[in-house]
Structure formats: C-alpha cells, structure tokens
Amino acid sequence: MKQKHKSISYAKWGYLFILPFFVSFFIFSLIPLADTVRYSFFEYYRSGIKEIGPNFVGMENYISLLKSDMLKYAANTMILWIVGFIPQIVIALLLASWFVDARLKIRGTQFFKVVIYLPNLIMASAFAMLFFTMFSTNGPINSILMSIGLIHQPIDFLGTVYGTRSLVGLMNFLMWFGNTTIMLMAAIMGISPDIFEASELDGCNSVQRFFRITLPLIRPILAYTLITSIIGGLQMFDVPQILTNGQGSPDRTSMTLIMFLNSHLKSKNYGMAGALSVYLFIVSGILCFIVYRMTNNDDPDGSKAAVKKARKKARR
Amino acid sequence: MKSNEPNRLRTVFAHIVLIILSFMCLFFFYILFVNATRSHAELQKGFSALPGTHLLENLKNVANDGTFPMFGGILNSLIVSGSSAAICTYFSALTAYGLYAYDFKGKKAAFTFIMAILVMPTQVTAMGFLRLVTNMGMYDSLLPLIIPSIASPAVFYFMYSYLQSSLPLSLVEAARIDGSGEFKTFNRIVLPIMKPAIAVQAIFSFVGSWNNYFVPALVIQSKDKMTVPILIATLRGADYMNFDMAKIYMMITVAIVPIILVYLVLSKYIIAGVTLGGVKE
Amino acid sequence: MSETDYVFKYTDADADVAMPLTDLGIDPQKDLADQYEFTKVTASDANGVQRGSTWQCCPGLLVYRRDIAKDVFGTDDPEKIGAKVKDWDTMKATAAELKKKGYYTFSSYADTFRLYGNSISQPWMGTGETVLKVDQNIMDWVSDSKEWLDAGYLNKTVKGQWNDDWNKAMSSESKVFAFLFPAWGIDFTLKPNWDGEDGAWAVTNPPQEYNWGGSYIHACTGTDNPKYVKDIILAMTADADNLAKITQKYGEFTNARSSMQEAAQNDKLYPSEFLGGQNAYKYFAPVAEHIKMAPLSAYDQGCVELIQNSFSDYFQGQVDFDKAKSNFETAIRERYPEITEIQWP
Numbered sequence: 001m002k003q004k005h006k007s008i009s010y011a012k013w014g015y016l017f018i019l020p021f022f023v024s025f026f027i028f029s030l031i032p033l034a035d036t037v038r039y040s041f042f043e044y045y046r047s048g049i050k051e052i053g054p055n056f057v058g059m060e061n062y063i064s065l066l067k068s069d070m071l072k073y074a075a076n077t078m079i080l081w082i083v084g085f086i087p088q089i090v091i092a093l094l095l096a097s098w099f100v101d102a103r104l105k106i107r108g109t110q111f112f113k114v115v116i117y118l119p120n121l122i123m124a125s126a127f128a129m130l131f132f133t134m135f136s137t138n139g140p141i142n143s144i145l146m147s148i149g150l151i152h153q154p155i156d157f158l159g160t161v162y163g164t165r166s167l168v169g170l171m172n173f174l175m176w177f178g179n180t181t182i183m184l185m186a187a188i189m190g191i192s193p194d195i196f197e198a199s200e201l202d203g204c205n206s207v208q209r210f211f212r213i214t215l216p217l218i219r220p221i222l223a224y225t226l227i228t229s230i231i232g233g234l235q236m237f238d239v240p241q242i243l244t245n246g247q248g249s250p251d252r253t254s255m256t257l258i259m260f261l262n263s264h265l266k267s268k269n270y271g272m273a274g275a276l277s278v279y280l281f282i283v284s285g286i287l288c289f290i291v292y293r294m295t296n297n298d299d300p301d302g303s304k305a306a307v308k309k310a311r312k313k314a315r316r
Numbered sequence: 317m318k319s320n321e322p323n324r325l326r327t328v329f330a331h332i333v334l335i336i337l338s339f340m341c342l343f344f345f346y347i348l349f350v351n352a353t354r355s356h357a358e359l360q361k362g363f364s365a366l367p368g369t370h371l372l373e374n375l376k377n378v379a380n381d382g383t384f385p386m387f388g389g390i391l392n393s394l395i396v397s398g399s400s401a402a403i404c405t406y407f408s409a410l411t412a413y414g415l416y417a418y419d420f421k422g423k424k425a426a427f428t429f430i431m432a433i434l435v436m437p438t439q440v441t442a443m444g445f446l447r448l449v450t451n452m453g454m455y456d457s458l459l460p461l462i463i464p465s466i467a468s469p470a471v472f473y474f475m476y477s478y479l480q481s482s483l484p485l486s487l488v489e490a491a492r493i494d495g496s497g498e499f500k501t502f503n504r505i506v507l508p509i510m511k512p513a514i515a516v517q518a519i520f521s522f523v524g525s526w527n528n529y530f531v532p533a534l535v536i537q538s539k540d541k542m543t544v545p546i547l548i549a550t551l552r553g554a555d556y557m558n559f560d561m562a563k564i565y566m567m568i569t570v571a572i573v574p575i576i577l578v579y580l581v582l583s584k585y586i587i588a589g590v591t592l593g594g595v596k597e
Numbered sequence: 598m599s600e601t602d603y604v605f606k607y608t609d610a611d612a613d614v615a616m617p618l619t620d621l622g623i624d625p626q627k628d629l630a631d632q633y634e635f636t637k638v639t640a641s642d643a644n645g646v647q648r649g650s651t652w653q654c655c656p657g658l659l660v661y662r663r664d665i666a667k668d669v670f671g672t673d674d675p676e677k678i679g680a681k682v683k684d685w686d687t688m689k690a691t692a693a694e695l696k697k698k699g700y701y702t703f704s705s706y707a708d709t710f711r712l713y714g715n716s717i718s719q720p721w722m723g724t725g726e727t728v729l730k731v732d733q734n735i736m737d738w739v740s741d742s743k744e745w746l747d748a749g750y751l752n753k754t755v756k757g758q759w760n761d762d763w764n765k766a767m768s769s770e771s772k773v774f775a776f777l778f779p780a781w782g783i784d785f786t787l788k789p790n791w792d793g794e795d796g797a798w799a800v801t802n803p804p805q806e807y808n809w810g811g812s813y814i815h816a817c818t819g820t821d822n823p824k825y826v827k828d829i830i831l832a833m834t835a836d837a838d839n840l841a842k843i844t845q846k847y848g849e850f851t852n853a854r855s856s857m858q859e860a861a862q863n864d865k866l867y868p869s870e871f872l873g874g875q876n877a878y879k880y881f882a883p884v885a886e887h888i889k890m891a892p893l894s895a896y897d898q899g900c901v902e903l904i905q906n907s908f909s910d911y912f913q914g915q916v917d918f919d920k921a922k923s924n925f926e927t928a929i930r931e932r933y934p935e936i937t938e939i940q941w942p
Contacts, residue, residue: 010418013498017414018426020407024466025433032444039443045934052935069927091337098330103323106330114583115338117590121579123527125545126571129552130348133564137754138765140347143363154754159913174341179590186591206326228435235437238529238545242552247906250915252924258439258530260931265443265534269934273443281440292432357792360768560789561761 033281040274045267053271061275069252070260070276076248077256080240081233083165084172089225091177096184097210116178124175124238131167132158132243161253164244168254171239180225187221188214224294231287234280237262345576351565359561374566381563383554384547385539386570393543394574396461396532397525401518404465405475408517409510412475413502417488434469439530446534456537465525471517478513479506516589519582523575544571599649601639601811602901605893608649608815609724610642615815617646621827628835632852635890640813643724649813650834652843654852655779656884657711658877659803660787663796665774669698675875679801682775685741688804692750695774704766704773705755706742706912710905712777712805713738720894727937729896729929731904736942739908746912756909769793779809780850780881788871796873800880806887850881857882899932 040061044053095116098104106112119127134140135157142154157163191214199209215222237258240248246263248255257280264273351359354368378386415427438445449460483506491501507514529545536542542550548571551564579586599607607615618625625637625647633654640649659682663673670681681691692702703709717732745751752773755762766773767790778787787798814833816826832839840851844867850857860866861882868874907925910916916924926939 010498011420014414014418014420014423017418017502018411021411021430021467021472022426024407024464028445028448028460028464029433029438029441029467032441032446032448035444035447036441039447095334095337098326098334104327104330106327106334110584112334112338113587114580115341117583117587118576118579119341121523121527121575121586122572123529123545123548123575125527125529125548125552126568129548129564130344130568132552133561133761134344134347136761138762140351140363147363156754156913159756159915161915177337178341182587182590206322231435231437235439237439242549245552247928249906250910250913251920252927261439261442262530262534263931265446267932267934269931270443270447272934277440277443280437284435284437284440288432288435291435356789360765360790360792561764 036274036277036281038274039270040278042271042274044271045269057271061271062279065272065275065279069255070257070279072252073248073255073257073260076252076254077234077236077258080165080168080172080236080254080256081230083169084176085229085233087169087173088177088180088229089222091173092180092184093215095177095181096188097214099181099185100188101206113178113182116181118178119174120176120179122175124171125242127171127175128239128242131171135163135167158243159250161250164240164249164254167243168236168240171243172236176229180229183225184218184221187218191217220294224291227287227291227294231284231291234258234284234287348565348569352562352569354562356560356562359565370562374562375570377560377563378566378570383539384551384567385542386544386547386567388540389542389544389547390570390574392458392541393526393545396458396543397522399462400465400525401522403462404468404471404521405514405518407466408468408471409475409507409514410502411472412479413506416476416479416483417485430469430472434473442531442534445531449535455535456541458536458541460535461525461528461532461543465521468521471521474517475510475513478510483509516585519578519586520589523578526575547571599813599815601655601808601813601893603898604639604649604811604813605895605897607813608640608642609895610644610646611724614818615648616818616820616823617648618650618816618830619646621816621823621830623650623827623830628831631837631854631856632834633854633885633888635808635888636811636852639811639890639893640815649815650830651811651813652834652840652849652852653781653811654850654857654885655781655808655810656850656881656888657777657779657782657803657807657809658800658880658884659775660778660783660798660800661775662773663799663873665695665700665772666799669695669700669774673799675799675801675880678799679880682804683802685804689745692745692748696749699772701752701771701773702745702750703775703777704752704763704771705757706738706746706751706909707755707757707763707905708777709742710738710901711809712803712807713741714901715807715891716805716889717891720892721896721900722894722936724894727935729900729936729939731939731941733942735904739911742908743912753913756913757905764790767791769797777803777807777809780848780877781810783869783871783877784848795871799872799875800877802880802884806884808885808888808890848877850878850885854885857885896933899929903928903932 039054041056041058042054043057043060044051044055046052098106099109099113135142137154137156137159141157142151145151146154155163157167195213195217196209199213204212235258236256240254240256241259241262244254246259248259257276261273261276261280264276347363350364350367352374353371354364355370355373358364358368358370378384411430415423445460449455454460487505487509488501491505492498496504526543527545528543529549532543533546533549536546548568551567606612618629623629629637629647629650632650636651636654637647640651641647661678666673666678670678672678680687682688688702695702713734716734718734719730719732721732722729742751746753752766752771755766757763765771767776767787769792776782776787783798783800791797814826814830816823816830820826834840834852837853837856840853841856843849844851844856844860848867848869848871857878860876860878862879864876864879867876867878869877904925907921907928910924911918911921922941929939930936
C-alpha cells in the first residue's frame, strides 16, 4: 500500500524527465512533418529572388512526381543499394563465422576488426571526394593499373553507368561490411555452443553447419540487418551526390531519391519537395513498422530475444 | 576427432581473405596520405608509392585558404558534434530513466511511440524542418544542428536497455529514503552508473554528427559557419577551385584525420559498443 | 563582388541589391571613361543604369605549344599560327593536320563552349518570361563538338574543365596543342600546370573573339559606408596607376583602354616571362575591341552548367541526342521550376 502511494506521487517526475525529449521531437520533427505534408498540396517555389505561391493545387505535385523520373530514381536507389549490400552481407557472414569459430586459429582478430570497422566512421562525403579524385581517368588508380600492365587504356570509371554504380557500391560495401560483421559475430556468439558440439558429434562439416544451423538461428538478426539496411539505402545521398556532383551522371543513372529531393530543396521548390517527402515518409513508415514489429512485439520470430541474447553474450 | 587438415586450409584461406579486405580498406587511405604530402606538380606526373616532402606546405595552403576555411570548419564541426554528443547522451539517459524508474499513465504509450520512430529517417521532414528553422530565425546558424539531438530514439533505447540490466530500482528507493531529490538522484547516482553506456553512445553520436551532411547543408549558408562535410561538398562543386590537387588531398585528409585519431585511441570501446547496443544510428 | 557568370543577379533593377554608381557619387561617363564599353554594359541593369564596376577586361586568346606547332606546321610564329586558326573552318582543317601527327587540337569540348556561348543572340530566358530558348550557337557547339570528338581532335578523357584530367592536359606529356584562355587564365591556370620551361607556349588570335570572366565590385544597397565603397571602386577600377600596377604584377588585361592599347603597341612595356617574352597585349587589345557581350540573364549559370552536363553524356556516347535534350529539360526544370517551356532552334 505504501508502495502504491509512493509511485503515484512520483509520477510527475516521470513526466518531467521525458518532457524534453517529447517537446524537442514535437517541435523539430512533428511540426516539420505536418508542414511538409501541408505544403505538398501547394505550388510554392522561387523564381530567382522572387517567390511564387503558395497556391493550393491539390494532388498536382504528387501526379507530376509520378510522371517524372521519380520511379527511375527509386530504381537507381535500390540498384545502388543492392550492389553494395550483397557483397556486404556475404562477406560479413563469412567473416563472422570465421571469427567465432575457435578452431580456425585466426591471428590478430582485434587488428582485423579494427581495420574493417574503420571505413564506417569515415565521412561519406570525404570518402566520395577521395574516390572521385582517385578514380578519375588520369588519376592514381588508373596509373597503377596501367603500370602493372593490367590495362592498356585508362578505364573511364566515372563516365560509364557500370563504373559509377560500382564505385558507389564499393564505397557502401567498404563503409558497412565491418559493422555488419561485428553485429553478426555477436549474433553467432549468442548461439549456445552445445548445439555446435552436438552437430559435430553428428558428423556435420563446417559448410553444413553454417547453412543448417548457424544461418537459421541468426535469422532474426539477419532480418533486422536487412530491413535497417534497406532503410539506410533509401536515404542514400552523400556518396552519389559528391561523386557525381549532384547530377547522377551519366544519364542520371546514379541519381537517388534523396538527391532528387535535395535538388528540389536547393531550388526552394517546397511544393514538389513536400510531395516527394511524403512518398518517402510512407515507404519509410512501412519499413519502420516492420522493424518495430520485429523487435517489439512478443517476438513473432524470435528476433527480440535473439537481439537481447546477443547483446548479453557480447557484454561478457 | 576430425582431422586438422581442412581446418588448416580454411585458416589459411581465411587469413588471405582477411588480408585482401584489410588491404582494400587501408589502401585508399594510404594513397590519400601519400598524395597529401606531395605537391601539385608532382601529382601531375603520376602515382608514387612513397610520400613526398610537401606536408607542411600543403597544410599551410589549406589553413590559409579563404574560400575553404577548413580549420574554421573543423572548429565548427567540433562545436556542433561535441555539443550534440553531450546533449544527446544526457537527455537520452534522462528520458530512459524517466521511463524506467517511474510509473505513470501513458508510460507504455510513450515508450511504444519512441520505439515506433526508432529508424525514421530525418530527411523526410527536412523540408518542414528547413521552413521551421527559417521562421524561428535560426537559419544559417549552428543551433538547429545541435538542439534536435535532444530527441534521439536510438540512443534512448540503448540507455534504456542498459538501465534494465544495471540499475536496480532499490538503489533509487534507497536514495529517496536518504532524502535525495529526484533530479539529484539522477545526476548524482544514476549517471555515474551509466557512464560506460554514455561513453559509448557519446562516441557514436559525435562521429554521426561530425559526418552529417544532408540537413546541415540545407541550413548553413555562410562559409564561416560551415561544418567539414559541407566544405567538402562545396569543394566538389566549385570547379575553378579544384585546381591545386595537392590542396584537395590535404583538405580531405584534414577532414577525416580527427575521426581516425579518435577511433584509433578508442577502437576497443567503439567496437564493443556496436554489439552492446546492437542498433546503428 | 560578383563574376560575369552571375553578375546579372546583382545588377537586376528589380532586386535592387547593388546601388547605382551615380548614387555613390561616381559618374560612369566621366570617372570610368577609360573603361571598355562592354564591361560597363555588363554591369548595368535593363534600364542602362550601371551598378557595378570591374578592373578586369578579359579578352580571350588561343594559347598554343610552340613545340607541337613546329612539329606539325614547321613554324611556331604567332602570326603564321594565327592565320591557321583564324576562323572555325580554317581551324577544322588545321585540326585534321594535327590529328595526322597524333595531336589533339583542344583538350575538350568544354574548352570551346565559351566561344559559342558568348555569341548567343538572345538571352537564355528574358526577364519576366517563362520560356527558355536554346540558341542556335549552342546547337552549333553541340554538333561541332560531336564532330570533333568523333574525329579525334579532342581528348575524350577530358570531360570538363577544372578537373584533374584537364589539368593534366596542360602538362608536357599531353598531346594537346592549344587552350583558350584570357590573361588571368594563362597566369592562374596554365602556368602552374605546366611542368616545363618558360617560353614553351605562345599566344595568337582565337578563331572567334570571346571574353571569359571578370570580377565586378558592387556597393550593397543599404550600406553604411558609401564613401568607402566609392573610393574602393574608383581606386580599383578607374585609377590608371593602380590598374597599371595590376597589369605589371599579374599580367592582367585591365579595364583601362588607353593603357592597354599602349601596351599593345609597345613590346617593351609588359612582356610575359611565361610566354618567353612575347607581348601578349598585341593580341589581347584587338580582341577586346571586338568583344560583344552575350545578352545576360539570371539563368546563365544554371543553363551553362546543365547544358554541358547533359550533352557531355551524348558526346561520350552514353545517351543519344534526344535523350540528352530531355535530360537537359528535366535538369533545368528542377533547377528553375518557373520554366514552363523549352524551345530548341
């Protein structure tokens, strides 16, 4: 009885403590969101130094977006994401299983971990700027390749569709595979070693063990990684923007959705920017919801428990 | 016992792959550093595996460059990232504690709400955010880059999980009995316990804020307030300045070296922190 | 301060961000009498009120490599080379000669853009209009560039100016015969990128008169220091001694007609060390007399950048002609949403 009395009287502190978060979120996220949605229905942009609008135009912005190359940019965004993600997940799985496998005496694990994680912290824009100068037709990479004799003509990396997209994919891969490896390591370590021992007694070799036991058991974390990576991929901006100077060349084949949004924001075209943002919001919202279900509901596929267990294991 | 042969082969194979990957990770930075020490004329001649002698000269050029005030940019980035990290971790801890230690109506709803917005990208609200900031008179100022970090759902979740496993509520009760005010309890007792979590998240928050480009580029217009990523982007776009290649390499170097230094010193904690939270920003 | 590429934004009478010079106490007729007329027009608004002033006049020339000239034409004399590049048709024939010996004529199609771009007969988009008009000269640039690139007169790997590949094209290893630069270009760009001796390059007349660049000084409307701005403007852009000093030190072609004409006559006044003692002003001055400024608009910067981007893909064979056109339309509409229609010649 005394307990109950105490917790009620302290309740207001609870409100107080969480107040800053919600106030800040309300001001800096909810109001902007409402504003964005509102202006998506208006025509509102700048012409030189003059302002045009806001004039109510209903769904016109949405329709003209659909008629524009927006879907092409969405496809670009997904392609750029996949090119980076597939190597990333494959290599990460491979490395994670190796690092955890005690029978492979891998030396210098800490060194390797430090090195592969390093690109994750590098500023994406600086990284892209670096690649831009290095992979230019007369730049260092071409010089090296030619002097080794691998190629006779410099490769025009940035002038071809495959070249530019591969560079973006390469950068994304380098920046994220370390992070994914370490996360998956924690996941694998969360699997009880008894299961592995039992499998060995049953005559499992390493390949079978990987595909039949490891993979299924870390499926929740894999799913979580996949979805959060898609959400990140949707937001891809820094790398292609800096690499192609906002043009997505050649032929706009590396222009991502956020680059498209950015060019509308730069020309202060609030109407179109708003409509595009709403489209993105809806897609992100759906993905967000999936993540939420995965980690918060009463564990439909064991992801929440798996995430928790992995954390516990890693902390030891 | 299974024979060791297949394992040995796998070990060798694993080492080879790891070495190749490490090479890929490090090679680009190696070229960057080497090129940053050579002069523009030397760079025109082609690639060299050895560093040059122009480190100081390039550094001086970067420092004196009026169009790209790199060192000013670093200072701005430091201010923004440092403040963001501090504010983000403090308020996330505060919010986590609020939802953990207290029982009140709407607690579950609040928690659910925060979890729902966990991975919502900031870019979708960029347009409205820009207008809001302009209307509040904070356009072209560093403030809008710092204040919104009060609400960081991912960091909150990390703190919350940490509290769940390391703060027994009895401690809070004990403090109350001793007559400590709620706020004092939080600052004097809870925060010190949360130090490891705060440390890890402060690092991630700092790095994230340092590298942040999209929204700051929309808000900041004047050169003297630009943070490092914006300066790099301007460098890419301003053709006629792209002239002294050595200066460009040096600028990129200067942009990323601070983070590399922080990382090398704290790498153990950073890597451990990845798995601790399990949630990337 | 502003640059020719975007000076229009600042001289626009409607925007009124730069004060008319007369308000500062400067009489353009009297105080700036020695300036080249077109620089005064560029800095004036639609009503002819001058709102800015410059110390530069940037006539452009063709700068060529003496060694390549000797190798292909047997001579490196500026007069003779000048005859070989005096107009585009002659230039094309000369280009074929260079190609036979394995040399590129210019480094890229971006180098020649300005010559065409400055000769457009109407502005990209008139004030108050919403229809963008692509001039015939621009289309000429497109067809000429494609022809030249396919014929091998231009270096395919150089896709634009101000990048690493372009810089490398100015080195001794490169096979590019000539560049198109104004005075500041030779000093600021060519000299640092050139890794050989002085005197390896010489100037002669370009196939078409053009100017490139020019920084203007404006007084911001509402400034607290009109007197100081007036002094600065007069000192920098009208004072003969100061302008002479600038010419002396930086090799600039300054906005002082009489002294520039004097320099043209007198080889001993400002010989260029980099050019091996050649008096570049002999060539600059006549070009300056014939410059006619292209009509400016607020959309120049975007149009110039985006049309080159879109058609670069076409030159490189990435897209066909029509796709390049539609890419330009998409990009320019994104940049300037008020455009309702784009007219091609």
